[in-house]
Amino acid sequence: MRIFKKLSDRIQKNTRLIFAITLIAALLFIYISPALSINAIAEKQITISANQVIDDDLYLSGEILTIDGTIKGDAILSGSKITVNGTVDGDLIAAGQTITINGTIRDDVRIAGQVLRIDSQAKIADDLIAAGASLENKLGSSIGGDVSFFGAQALLAGTVNKNVLGAMNSLQLRGSVGQNMRVTVIGDPNPLKAPFIPKPEVTIPDIPEGLTILNNAKIGGKLTYKSTKDAQIEQKSQIIAGITREELPYKGQQGTASNQFTPTPGEILLGQLQRLLALLLIGWLLLRFFPGWIPGLTTTIQTKPLPSLGWGLVTFIGVWIVVTLVPLISFLLSGLLVFTLPHLILPVIGIGILFALGISVAFAIFATYIPQIIISFLGGRWLMERLQPNKSTTRIMSLLAGLVVFVVLTAIPLLGGILELIIILMGLGAFWLWGQRGIQDIRDRQLIST
Template identity: 45%
Template sequence: MILIRGKWRTASVGFLCTLLLLVFLATPVWSLVSRSGDQIIIGANEVIADDLYVAGRTITINGTVNGDLVAVGRLITINGTVQGDLLAAAQAVVVNGTINDDLRVVSQVTQLGSNARVGDDAVAAGMSFESLAESTVAGDLAFTGWQALLAGNVGRNVTGSMAALELRSNVGGNVNVITGAEGDAPEAYPPFFPQPPVPIPQLRAGLTVADSVQISGNLTYRSPGVATISQQAQIAGGVLREELPEDETAAPAPVTTIAQQLQYFIALVLVGWLLFKFVPNWIQSLAAIASSKPLPSLGWGIVTFLAVGIIAIAIAFVTFVLTALSAITLPVLIFPVLGLGTLANLTLIFGFLLFVMFVPQIVVSLLGGRWLIHKLQPSTSSNRFVSLAIGLLIFVLLTAIPVLGGLLHLITIFLGLGALWIWIRNNRDRAPTEPQLAAV
């Protein structure tokens, strides 16, 4: 799905990607509170002094979290105050209280109630985003998904890409969006999708601007059709439409996207099982290196990534030179030299692609799964394959997010390549190998 470009958006995505990387590589030195269970409630008079990590079916925050809140569940409701960031993944996220810093949400449905206050930026991805009247996002608001209804106030800019967008709010900056063609409510929203625990508004496809809208900047939209803009709407900077061909506008069908991610998850689980069966010590060694030396692994991963390209070019150049010399001196060697050079390059490229498609993702997911289980249930030991499966599920969900998923994937590849480089160097020098993850 196409996203709007912007400096603030790049910075936000970069920050979130860094945060997610730290979450996967975190050590027990962090000061945080973690809770898990089927139903988690933070009472109205309860104050969490540190960051709070929670996982459960239903999560309700009525009290105060003085740090960041990281939550995973089916229904997450914020009625109290989060002094830091909210990072949430759920079927539905409902904010009725205050988030004093950034809001980062991946959810089927995200709703900001009439009393919701977000002190800085709000970035969300999912099927539906709704901000009710009187809600406030003090910074920028960005949404990538199927539909969005914005009735609350936005302090700065609104950006995003969606099939349907209805604006009823005041925007303190610019509006820059990509939408579908004007029409009825998007029919591609599958009726057999899991029903969210909160109602979803039905919107017409395309961009609709109500008469109550006040935009302090420009309204720029890309769409194959003309938007429905009320003549009473106040748009200080004017309206600019950039025509978008139909084939570039259509959002990917949710069923297709889910099927692709499910196939990806199954493939990673299968490859992970094979690696655990035949080379368990190697995988755990790579994971131990990535965990104990994350920054060196990232650095060496970038070097290795570039080195593979340089080596492939060098092999091709040497093959060409030797083939040319053979044609002049010993023509009988032309085909052997050309064949060996081509085989060497294909082997290098195939091995590289095979590695980066599976191994780094498995390594990082193993670390993430073990870390999450340890934080939520410190006294519980889990099988390494269970840890991998949980980590892969989270990894696949995160990498499905546009832009963020690509950045996370790239960092994961660099981390895995760097761990491989360090492992090869350690074995070559016959130095003690990095401590392996405990097999349970």
């Protein structure tokens, strides 16, 4: 179904950014539990002093968090202003408005926030994964693994021992990258700015849109970038294995045949044929193993077309309300459990996400196939009765005739999309009414038996 395909394509384009932000948020919700005490978590300002050693993992949430001491395990932090000057022997996972790292992290760093700073004294032993409005690693800082950043802008002035990956609007390289750099840099001169975001206490670097590489920059491997315009690369910069630019069409540019994919008539025909065969196979399976289901839904649409359409619209809205609210409620409930029953946080979030995912998948599968099969069976049966009034027709032939007409009509631009939406809503409504009738029949039989 084209509606779900467009949504899927859009989601796939932003998968890594969504994954990075969601992962950090989910980890924080799952793992935040009392570290020093429940009062410590509730405090606005929390400081781990320079002479303090935490022999386990550290979980903190507050307004201002400062880590000057040593954490022997992982540090998982959530706050408005987070500063790490000390040492973390494990991973650092943090989310906040401003995050500053000026200490030693002996494993990975995963951070999300508005302003992300890796100061000059920072030493990160392994990978840095970050998402936010601004990332800056200053001269003197070192990152032992890869840097993966997804956000608005990045200024890399320190040392990255391995690769740089990511997507942003602006990127400036002043430092060194040990291996390859592969990035998507939009270069939009008027990027979209999120409203109602508070101004950070620290200064955000001012760098030009697009990709710029200064004279003192060095890339030990290959530079591969996608952008709407050429990178600004100064002559004395060093890029050992060469440069490859991949075209990134800009929404303000007129599309050309070279950067837009136009399927050939043969490809369109093949796609529609594959669609026909998929619907025919699923329809045959339903008629073979559930012989009364499709005819029952067909009768519901035939006798109650307008109620089916209306209840379909209600069902469509209801499903997406449930899918949206259930995870939200589970996350809110997990926030309350932090202070009461922290061991239940993971089950609550897991059940909420699995329930919403199950409903979404079931709804998508149903809406992609079942309504089309129902309407095609109804239309095909009507068509075969008109073409061969004195001859009985098998169910599969009625379905095939209806599917051919359905595929042809829905392939028409605009009209096909409107028709398919109406069919989906009618199918959803018919399923709802059919289910209600089945429940009522069960109740009636129970009353008779008693």
